[in-house]
Amino acid sequence: xxxxxxxxxxxxxxxxxxxxxxxxxxxxxxxxxxxxxxxxxxxxxxxxxxxxxxxxxxxxxxxxxxxxxxxxxxxxxxxxxxxxxxxxxxxxxxxxxxxxxxxxxxxxxxxxxxxxxxxxxxxxxxxxxxxxxxxxxxxxxxxxxxxxxxx
Amino acid sequence: xxxxxxxxxxxxxxxxxxxxxxxxxxxxxxxxxxxxxxxxxxxxxxxxxxxxxxxxxxxxxxxxxxxxxxxxxxxxxxxxxxxxxxxxxxxxxxxxxxxxxxxxxxxxxxxxxxxxxxxxxxxxxxxxxxxxxxxxxxxxxxxxxxxxxxxxxxxxxxxxxxxxxxxxxxxxxxxxxxxxxxxxxxxxxxxxxxxxxxxxxxxxxxxxxxxxxxxxxxxxxxxxxxxxxxxxxxxxxxx
Numbered sequence: 417x418x419x420x421x422x423x424x425x426x427x428x429x430x431x432x433x434x435x436x437x438x439x440x441x442x443x444x445x446x447x448x449x450x451x452x453x454x455x456x457x458x459x460x461x462x463x464x465x466x467x468x469x470x471x472x473x474x475x476x477x478x479x480x481x482x483x484x485x486x487x488x489x490x491x492x493x494x495x496x497x498x499x500x501x502x503x504x505x506x507x508x509x510x511x512x513x514x515x516x517x518x519x520x521x522x523x524x525x526x527x528x529x530x531x532x533x534x535x536x537x538x539x540x541x542x543x544x545x546x547x548x549x550x551x552x553x554x555x556x557x558x559x560x561x562x563x564x565x566x567x
Numbered sequence: 568x569x570x571x572x573x574x575x576x577x578x579x580x581x582x583x584x585x586x587x588x589x590x591x592x593x594x595x596x597x598x599x600x601x602x603x604x605x606x607x608x609x610x611x612x613x614x615x616x617x618x619x620x621x622x623x624x625x626x627x628x629x630x631x632x633x634x635x636x637x638x639x640x641x642x643x644x645x646x647x648x649x650x651x652x653x654x655x656x657x658x659x660x661x662x663x664x665x666x667x668x669x670x671x672x673x674x675x676x677x678x679x680x681x682x683x684x685x686x687x688x689x690x691x692x693x694x695x696x697x698x699x700x701x702x703x704x705x706x707x708x709x710x711x712x713x714x715x716x717x718x719x720x721x722x723x724x725x726x727x728x729x730x731x732x733x734x735x736x737x738x739x740x741x742x743x744x745x746x747x748x749x750x751x752x753x754x755x756x757x758x759x760x761x762x763x764x765x766x767x768x769x770x771x772x773x774x775x776x777x778x779x780x781x782x783x784x785x786x787x788x789x790x791x792x793x794x795x796x797x798x799x800x801x802x803x804x805x806x
Contacts, residue, residue: 527639527640527657
């Protein structure tokens with residue numbers, strides 16, 4: 417029994433190691449998408465076969481040293497689940513990074529420009545009077561035309 | 568009380584050229600009770616203050632604006648690292664700006680320390696000045712926090728090769744070169760370690776300056792707990 421189990425142990429370790437390698441690979445792009453879709457198709461075919469020939473699952477289980485077919489299915493489920501959550505986490509991080517870039521860009525676009533904040537500030541503020549005072553205290557307004565506009 | 572006194576004494580000084588070339592960048596997230604005082608205190612030394620409101624749900628942005636800061640608002644909460652990068656990017660748009668200081672919103676930093684750091688940056692051939700709590704005896708740190716910080720310092724030395732005496736200190740001063748070259752991709756708190764490794768990657772000239780961090784009841788209640796160090800480590804390792 418113990419000697420037989422080395423087969424399933426080997427398979428599980430190899431598959432999990434393949435996940436790790438897959439994660440290390442730098443490429444996103446077409447190859448990754450293609451591999452993911454192929455794996456998906458193979459999984460679907462296996463599931464269909466398992467439904468049609470339930471006894472085959474048990475036979476395969478015995479061949480790799482697992483007691484019952486359901487146990488083999490459980491192992492498979494765990495492997496697929498682990499791979500899927502790693503992938504989802506990775507995609508989540510990418511999305512998060514993209515949203516960050518987008519949101520930061522939006523924030524900067526909406527903010528008054530630092531070069532002429534004397535002009536932009538009172539317009540953006542809820543209390544313009546208080547802000548005019550702030551401008552006066554803060555920076556001496558060097559531009560003549562701008563001073564006329566503010567005061 | 569002491570803080571108030573210091574602000575009064577600095578207000579009488581004329582604002583020097585160096586100070587008007589400096590933008591103070593304050594990441595702001597739900598600090599409405601204290602932000603007005605912090606910005607007013609900071610503006611007594613540095614007239615140019617930008618607060619990056621990181622999607623606060625309270626009156627933080629209005630309070631900061633009332634105190635005379637420019638407010639740049641993130642549409643959603645992105646984290647302190649993203650706020651810092653946004654603030655730096657925005658301030659870099661001012662052609663007159665030469666120095667950029669990152670400052671905490673909860674009032675634990677001393678604006679006098681920030682001024683000394685900028686003066687150091689202006690007078691020495693340096694790109695970055697980083698605040699350190701452990702260069703003098705002013706800051707009182709609890710033993711547990713000290714142990715965690717010292718571990719972080721040892722880890723930081725090994726991973727970046729920079730021999731700093733403090734880790735995760737939010738008070739830093741950059742010149743234009745440093746402010747534009749430091750990339751911050753860690754949105755949450757791990758950005759502090761990232762900034763240190765960016766300093767070493769970009770071969771920036773750096774120095775440390777002693778700073779006093781005041782742990783008020785307010786900042787203690789809001790500040791990073793020791794638990795957060797676990798999150799920081801996992802953020803750094805899991806890519």
